[in-house]
Amino acid sequence: MPKSRGRRKSSGGKKQHKPVRRSPLPLRLSDQVMRDARRQFGGSGELLTAEAWASSWLGQAWLDAPITEREPEQRLCLEVVGRASTTPSPAGLAAVAALERVAPVDSRPMLTGTVAILAETQPLPAWHAASGHHPVRAWRAVDVWDSERVLFIAYDGPTPHTLMAQIIETGGTMVDKLGLLTPDAATAWSDMRDDDDIPMPLTVHDVSAALTDLAAALRTTDMTWPRHDDEDFVELRALAWTRCRDHLPDWPDHQPLPDTERTRLLDTFTATAARGTGPETADTIRSLAELFLDYGENYITTGPLAWSPGQAALFLADWLPRKAVLDPDQRTLLPDVLKQWVHFALTERGVEPRWIAPVIDAVDLHLHDFQDAFDDHTAWGPAKQITALLTSRGIGPTDQDAVDAALRTLNAERLARQLIQHPPIHNS
Template identity: 90%
Template sequence: MPKSRGRRKSSGGKKQHKPVRRSPLPLRLSDQVMRDARRHFGGNDELLTAEAWASSWLGRAWLEAPLTEREPEQRLCLEVTGRASTTPSPAGLAAVAAMERVAPVDSRPMLAGTVGILAETQPLPAWHTSAGHHPVRAWRAVDVWGSERVLFIAYDGPTPHTLMAQIIETGGTMVDKLGLLLPDAATAWSGMRDDDDIPMPLTDYDVSAALADLAGALRMTDMTWPRHDDGDFVELRALAWARCRDHLPDWPEHEPLPDTERARLLNAFTTTATHNTDPETADTIRSLAELFLDYGEGYITVGPLAWSPGHAALFLADWLPRKAVLDHDQRALLPDALKRWVDFALTERGIEPRWITPVIEAVDLHLSDFQDAFDDHTAWGPAKQIATLLTSRGIDPNDQDAVDNAIRTLNAERLARQLTQPPIHNS
C-alpha cells in the first residue's frame, strides 16, 4: 500500500475559490472608435454627421498624442482599418468611410482601398455616394483693432450649413473656435451684436481667400504647444483641414517696415510727445518708442501700429520683461510714453477715440504685472541676461567690437570655472 502523502481530511466538499479579478487594460483609441461606431452608425445617417463623427475621433488622437508623435491621426487611421478588416461589419465599414472624408491626405488611399475591399461583403452607407459639400459663399468680420476675426463659409450639398472659424492674433495667429452652424448664420451675425460690443462689421469675402486664411491659421495653431484643447476646435479640426487644405498658402514672408516709414513714425511721435521737454528726456522717450515699434513689427501680425488691449497686456507682462533692458529713466517714463504711443499708433490707423481708450486702460491695468515680471530675473531671456551683464561691466551694447570681445571673455571665464571646479563623485 502506498503511503499517504499528507492529503488533508475532507471538510465535507470542495472549497470554491473565487477568481481573482484583474483590472482590464484600457481600450486603445482605435478600439474605442470601433465600439462607438457600432453605437453611432445606423441606417439614416447623414454625410455631415459622419464627417463630424470622424473628425472628433481624429481630433482626440491629435490632442492626446505626445510631442514626439508626428503622425497621430495617420496611426489611428491605420489601426481602425486593421480592426475593421479583421472583423468586418457595416459599422466598421462606415467608420473607415467616414474617416476617408476628413483624414490627412496621406491616409486617404489606404482608407479608400479598405472601403473598396469591405464593400465587397458589407453594404456601403447611403451617404458614401454623395457628391459632398461645396463652398458657395464666404464672409469675414474683423474687430476694430484687427486682433480678432470670424470667418463664415457657407456650403451647399446634402446638408447645407456654415463652417465658422474664430481666429485671434494676440500672441500669434490661432484658431480659437470652430463651429458647424445653420446656413443663415452669417446673416444673423449683425443682429446678435449689441451697440456696446466691439465693432466687427460683416463683409463679403472671396471663398478661396477665406479657405486660404483658415488653412494658414490652422497651420499656425497646430504649431502651438501645448496643443489648443478647446472642445469645439478639437472636434472639428480635421473636418476644417479637409475643407481648406488644398488652399494652404505659402509661408508669408516678413516685410520689414521701410526705413523711411519707420523714421517718419518715430519723428512724428517724438515731436508731439516731447513738446516742452528737455533734450535728455526727449531722447529717452524716443528710445522707448523704438522699443514699441520693434514689438509691433515682430509680434503684431496685422501691422506694427495695430495695438489692442491684448497686445498691451502681452507687451507689459511678457515681452518687455523678457527682452528689454531699461535704465532708470526709461522705466520711469514708460507708462506715460506707452499710453501716448498707443494713442498715436491707433490714431494713425484711423481708430475712433472711444476704441483707443480700452487699450490705454489696458496699459494701466497691466503695469503692476510689468513691475513684478521685470524684477524677476528668472523670467529674463538669454539675450537680456547677457545684455544686462555686459552693461554692468560698462560695455556699450552698440559697440559691436566691444560686445564681441566681452562675450569671448565671458565664455573663457565660464570654461575656466568648469575646469577648476572639483569633479562630483557619485557614492
C-alpha cells in the first residue's frame, strides 16, 4: 500500500488533543434586553414596573454610548424591534410595548406600529390597556444656600407613586438622583431629617413648575461629560424624561445684575471691608470683590450671592487657579477678603449666621488646595496663560497692537519648542 504523504511516524500512543473552546461573542445590548424580557414578562405585571424596566435598559444604552453617538436610545429601540419582529413572542411584544411608554419621541411611531403588528398574533400584556400615570401634586425642598433642592411629584393611576428628583447646583445644574417612592413620601420628608441637618423645609409647589424645573435640569445633566453614572439616575432617566419632556422650557437668557445693584453691592462691601485701611488696600479689596461678583454672576446658577460650601471649594480649588491672574497684593488679601465676601453675600440673602459659618469654614479648608493649584502652571487655562505672559512683559490688555505682536511671538516660541522636542523625520 502506498504510504500516506506527510504523515509522521508514530512514536507510541496517539496524543490526545483537547478541542479549543472559543468564548462566545458578548451579547449585544438588544440581545440582553430580549433575554431579560423573557424573565421579566413571564407572568402578570404592572405598568409602572414595565416603564421602570424599559427605562433602565434605555438608560444603559445612553450611558454606554460614546460621545459621538447621537441617538443611542433610538438605536436600541430599532434593534429590539428587529429581534421582536424576526422571532415573535409574547415577551418580545411586551418588551416593545414597554419601550413605547418611555422611549424618546422620535422612536414612538416605530414602536407603536410594531406593537400593532405583533398584537395580531401575540397576546398584549395586561398592563398595556391601563391608563397612564398623571401628576396630581408637587412639593419642593431647598437648602439654605440654594445649592440643592429636592422635587417630589405625586402621580395617580394604576400604581400611585411619587417621582423624586435631587438637583444640585454646585458646578452647574445637575440631577444627582432619581427615585420612585411611595405616594406619601413627601409627607414623610420632615420626619426623616434631624435637627442638625441643613435646613431644607418642604413647601407645596406648582406641578407644572416642578416638571419644568426637572426638564431643564435633565437637559443640562445630559450635556455633562463624562455622563452622570449614578445607578438610580441612569435607571430612571428615560422615565423622568417621559414625564416632563412636554414642559421643557426655552434656554433662559442671561440676566446680568443691573449696574445700580452691582455698584451698590461693591460700594457697601468695600466700605465695610476696607474700613481703617489705606486707598491702595481699599482698591485691592474692591478688585477682589469684583472678581467674586463676576464669578457669582457667571458660575453660580442660583444667583451671584448664593455661596455654599461646595461653591467655595470649586472656586478655590478649580476656577480661581485656572482662570484668574492675581497680583501679590490680591493674593495676600484673598483669604480674608473672600471670607468677608461670603459673610456679606449670605447676609444679603438672609441666611442665618449659623449657616454662614460652614461656608467660611470651607474657605479655610480649601485654601491649601488653592495655593498648590495656583502655582501649578500646567493647570492654567489658555486665557490665563496668555494674560500672565502679557503681564510679565508689561503689556496692557487694551494695547491691541502690542497684544497681537506678543501673541505672534508666543506662537513662534511654542512652535520652536515643539520642533526642538520633536524634530521632523526626513526620509532619505
